[in-house]
Amino acid sequence: MENINEKLNEVKEHIKNVTYLIHAESLIHWDMQTGIPSKAIDGRIEVVGYLYSECIKLMTSSKIGEWIEYFSDKMDKLSFKDKKIIENLKRNYDELIKIPPERNKEYQMLCSTSEAFWKQAKANNDYEGFKPYLAKIIEFNKEFAEYIGYEGNIYNKCLDDYERGLTVDRVDKVFKELRDGIVELLEKIKASKVSIDESFFKKQFPTKDQDEFGKFVLEKLGYDFEAGRLDTTVHPFTTNFGNKDVRITTNYDEHDFRSAFFSNIHEGGHGIYEQNSADDLEYTGVSGGTSMGVHESQSRYYENILGRSKEFWSYFYPEAQKRFPQFEGVNLEDFYKAINKVEPSLIRTEADELTYSIHIIIRYELERAFMNNEITVEELPAAWNEKYKDYLGVEPKNDSEGILQDTHWGAGLIGYFPSYALGNVYGAQFLNKMRQDIPTYDEEVKNGNFAVIKDWLRENIHQFGSLYTPSELIVKVTGEELNPKYFLEYLNKKYGEIYEI
Amino acid sequence: MENINEKLNEVKEHIKNVTYLIHAESLIHWDMQTGIPSKAIDGRIEVVGYLYSECIKLMTSSKIGEWIEYFSDKMDKLSFKDKKIIENLKRNYDELIKIPPERNKEYQMLCSTSEAFWKQAKANNDYEGFKPYLAKIIEFNKEFAEYIGYEGNIYNKCLDDYERGLTVDRVDKVFKELRDGIVELLEKIKASKVSIDESFFKKQFPTKDQDEFGKFVLEKLGYDFEAGRLDTTVHPFTTNFGNKDVRITTNYDEHDFRSAFFSNIHEGGHGIYEQNSADDLEYTGVSGGTSMGVHESQSRYYENILGRSKEFWSYFYPEAQKRFPQFEGVNLEDFYKAINKVEPSLIRTEADELTYSIHIIIRYELERAFMNNEITVEELPAAWNEKYKDYLGVEPKNDSEGILQDTHWGAGLIGYFPSYALGNVYGAQFLNKMRQDIPTYDEEVKNGNFAVIKDWLRENIHQFGSLYTPSELIVKVTGEELNPKYFLEYLNKKYGEIYEI
Structure with a gap:
C-alpha cells in the first residue's frame, strides 16, 4: 500500500506540473482576448506554442505509460477519486500519443492565429480572408480524428471531444x-x-x-x-x-x-x-x-x-x-x-x-x-x-x-x-x-x-x-x-x- | 564556418525557449499586479515558481556548458552581435550554476508572495506583518552573493545586478x-x-x-x-x-x-x-x-x-x-x-x-x-x-x-x-x-x-x-x-x- 501511495504522489506531482502549464497558457489566451497590444499577437502565439508543446511532452511522457501499466492491476485498491485521476490520465495519454506532437503544436498555433484573425474578419465582414484558416482547421480536425480513431461517423470524434460518448x-x-x-x-x-x-x-x-x-x-x-x-x-x-x-x-x-x-x-x-x-x-x-x-x-x-x-x-x-x-x-x-x-x-x-x-x-x-x-x-x-x-x-x-x-x-x-x-x-x-x-x-x-x-x-x-x-x-x-x-x-x-x- | 552557424542556430533556438518562459512569467506578474482575483494569488505563485524553475533548468542546461566550451576559442570568428549573445549566455550560466536551483525557486516564490503582501501592508500600515518577508529577502540576497562571489563589499553584488560593474x-x-x-x-x-x-x-x-x-x-x-x-x-x-x-x-x-x-x-x-x-x-x-x-x-x-x-x-x-x-x-x-x-x-x-x-x-x-x-x-x-x-x-x-x-x-x-x-x-x-x-x-x-x-x-x-x-x-x-x-x-x-x- 505504501508503494501505491508513493506512486500516486509521483503521478499527482506530475499532473500538477501539467496544470501549471495549462494555467499559464490559459492566462495568455485570456490576455489575447482582453487586452493584448495588436503588434504583440504574433510573438505571443509563439509563446503559447512553446508552452503547449511542453505540456504535450509532459502528458505523453514515458513515465505516464509506466504508471498506467503499474496501476492497471491495482485500480480496485484506489479510492474513487484516485481511480478517476488515473483513468483521466490514461484517456488523455492514449489519445495524445497517437497525434504527432509537431502537428498538435501547429494546430494550437493555428487556432491562436485564426482566433485573432477572426476578430478582424468579423469586424470587416471578411469571410474570404477567414476562409483559409477555417479550411485548415477543418482539415486538422479530420486528420486528428483519423489518428485517434472513431466509430461510425468521423464527426463522432468531434462530438466526443466535448461530450464524452456522444454520437x-x-x-x-x-x-x-x-x-x-x-x-x-x-x-x-x-x-x-x-x-x-x-x-x-x-x-x-x-x-x-x-x-x-x-x-x-x-x-x-x-x-x-x-x-x-x-x-x-x-x-x-x-x-x-x-x-x-x-x-x-x-x-x-x-x-x-x-x-x-x-x-x-x-x-x-x-x-x-x-x-x-x-x-x-x-x-x-x-x-x-x-x-x-x-x-x-x-x-x-x-x-x-x-x-x-x-x-x-x-x-x-x-x-x-x-x-x-x-x-x-x-x-x-x-x-x-x-x-x-x-x-x-x-x-x-x-x-x-x-x-x-x-x-x-x-x-x-x-x-x-x-x-x-x-x-x-x-x-x-x-x-x-x-x-x-x-x-x-x-x-x-x-x-x-x-x-x-x-x-x-x-x-x-x-x-x-x-x-x-x-x-x-x-x-x-x-x-x-x-x-x-x-x-x-x-x-x-x-x-x-x-x-x-x-x-x-x-x-x-x-x-x-x-x-x-x-x-x-x-x-x-x-x-x-x-x-x-x-x-x-x-x-x-x-x-x-x-x-x- | 558552417558548423559554427549550425551551433549558433542551436544556441539561438535554446535562448528563444528561455525567452518564451520569461514572457509567460512576466505576463503572470503583470496580471498579479493589475487584476488577479485575490483568492487566486497563492495558486498563481505556484505557477510562476514552476515556470521559473523550468527556465533555470534551461539556463543551466549542460548543453550550454558545452556550447560555451565550443565557442571559447571561436569568439573572434563571430559577429559583434553573436559575440554578445554568447557572452551574455555565459555570464548568466556562470552565475546560475552556482545557485542551488531549489533556493532560487524558493526565492522567486518568496518575492511573488512578498510583493503581493506588500500591497496589503502598505494599505494597512503594517510593517510588523511585512518585516518577516523583508528579513527573508535580505537573507536570500546575502546567501546568493556568497554563492556567486563578489569583490570587496557584499553590497557590490547587489549593485552589479542592476548596473554591471558598479561598486x-x-x-x-x-x-x-x-x-x-x-x-x-x-x-x-x-x-x-x-x-x-x-x-x-x-x-x-x-x-x-x-x-x-x-x-x-x-x-x-x-x-x-x-x-x-x-x-x-x-x-x-x-x-x-x-x-x-x-x-x-x-x-x-x-x-x-x-x-x-x-x-x-x-x-x-x-x-x-x-x-x-x-x-x-x-x-x-x-x-x-x-x-x-x-x-x-x-x-x-x-x-x-x-x-x-x-x-x-x-x-x-x-x-x-x-x-x-x-x-x-x-x-x-x-x-x-x-x-x-x-x-x-x-x-x-x-x-x-x-x-x-x-x-x-x-x-x-x-x-x-x-x-x-x-x-x-x-x-x-x-x-x-x-x-x-x-x-x-x-x-x-x-x-x-x-x-x-x-x-x-x-x-x-x-x-x-x-x-x-x-x-x-x-x-x-x-x-x-x-x-x-x-x-x-x-x-x-x-x-x-x-x-x-x-x-x-x-x-x-x-x-x-x-x-x-x-x-x-x-x-x-x-x-x-x-x-x-x-x-x-x-x-x-x-x-x-x-x-x-
Missing part, C-alpha cells in the same frame, strides 16, 4: 425531437394574437450603468468576484485557471439592455460551476466542469430558466427600475413578456430561448456536413444563409451577421455547438429535480435566496468536477437518462402562458 | 558629489524670496480626464499603444515581453494633477526605450534596456528634463488648459514654476527633481547597511524616519508613507534604487550630447516635434538593447565616462532661473 445518431434523435417540438410551438406562437412590446429595451443604456447592475446581479447569484473578474471582449466567454480564478467577459450594447445582461448571467453560470468545483480536485486533471453540455446546462439555466423567469424579476425588477429610468411605465408583466418575446433572428447569442436551439441545429448540420466532405468552405456562407431562411425565415445581410458571428470555428472548436442545445435539455431535467428537492423553489427565487440554488447545484453537480461523465451525472442527479421531454414541457408551459395558447 | 566605492563618490551639489543648491533655494503657488494642482481632476490627457501626451511623445497599454496599479511600473508588448501602469490621484501625469511619462520613457530595442535582438537574451541606470536615464529624461521644461509645456499647456478648466487664470510661467517647486517631502515618487536624489541616497545607505549587517529589520523604520528628518527635514507620520512606500524591497529588488539617481546623471550627460547633435532642440520641443528626440534616442541608445554595458554606452554616446557635473550644471541653471539665485 451523431444520438444527437440526430434528440435534435429531431427538439426541432419538432420547437417548430410546433413556434407555429402556435406565430398564430397567437398576443403582441409584445420590447421597444423600451432599445433606449440608451450607458455602459457604466449596465456594468454596475450586471455586477450587482452576479454577486447576488453567488458569482465570487474574489475568485473572478468581468472584462469586455468582442465575444463573451468564460475561462479559468483553477477554481480560484474564473474570469468572465461581456460585450456592452448601449442600445439594447438585454444583450450584456443575459450574457453576463450566462457566463456567470459557467463561472459559478467552475468556482464550486471541490478544492481537493484542484491540480488533479479532474477538476472543473465535466463536459460542455453540462457546462451549458448551468450557464443556460442561469441565463434563461432562472434569469428569464417571472420570479427572478419580481425580485430584481424594483432595483432595475431604480437604476434605469428607461423602464419607467413598464410594469413587471410587460417586462417579463418582453424578455421572453419569441422572434426568429440572426444572431445566436441574442436569440430568444425558444428559437435558440434552431441556431444550434443549423451549426450542427453544417459541422456534420463539412466533417463528412459534403460541403466545402466556399459553399458554407450560402448554406448558412439558406438554412437561416429555411428554418427561421430570416436572412443575413452579410457574413458578419451570418457565418462569421461566432468565435468557435475560428478557435478550433468543432463539435462544441451541440452542447448548447444539450445544455437546455440537461438544464430543464435538473430543474425538475431541483423543484422536487426544494418545494419552495419559486418562493426562494422571489425572495432573492439564490444561495439555496447555488448550494443545490454545488451539492449535486458542481463539487464533483469531472469525476462523473455527463451521462453518469444526469442519472446520478435525476435518476434517469437525458430526456428532452422536460425541456419541451418547460417551453410549452412557459410560452403557453405568455402567448395564451 | 560601493564608485557610488559613494558619485553620490557624495551629488549630495553636496544638491544640498548647496537647496540651501540657496530655501533662502530665495521667490514663492511658488501650486494650490491649483490640488483641485479635483477626474480620473477619466487625466487618463485621456496622459494617453494624448504619451502618443505625442512616441509611446506606441499598438505595442503597449496603460493600466492602473498601486505602484506604477513598466514591464515588457519583447519590444512589441511593453506595458506601463499608473495610479491616479484625483486631488493632484501632477502625480499620475509625471508618473505616466516616466513609465512612458521606460516604455519607449523597450519599444525601440532593435527587432533583430528579440529572443536573443540581449534585447531591451542594458541596465536599470540607463533605463532610469530614459524615464527620468522624459519625466523631468523634457517633461518639466518650459519648452515642453509651451507646446502642451494650451491643450491642457483646454481640457482642464482647473488651470484657468494660471499662466505658463506660473504653471512651469509650480511643476518645479522644490519642497522636501516624504514620498519619493512625488518628490521634486532636485530633492529626488536625496530619497535615493537614503535608500542606498540603508541597503548598504542591512547587507553589511549594520542594521536589523527591526531598526529599519526608525532609521528611515531619522534619515528623512536629517537630510530633508521631514518626518513620516507612519510606515505607509515611510519605509513601506516603495514596492522594491518587497519584490526582492535590492541594489536597484541607486539606478534612479544614476539615471539622472546619465540623463543630463545624454542631454548635453543631444543638444550638440540637435542644435534646434529647444525649438523642436516647443513645436512638439518629439519624433526628433525619439529618433536620436533610438539611434544612439535604444536600438542597441543590451549590446553595450552602461559604461561602454555612455562613452560610445558622449565620448566620456559618467560625470555628475552635467546634471549639477543642469540643476543649477534651471533652479537658478526659477528661484532667481
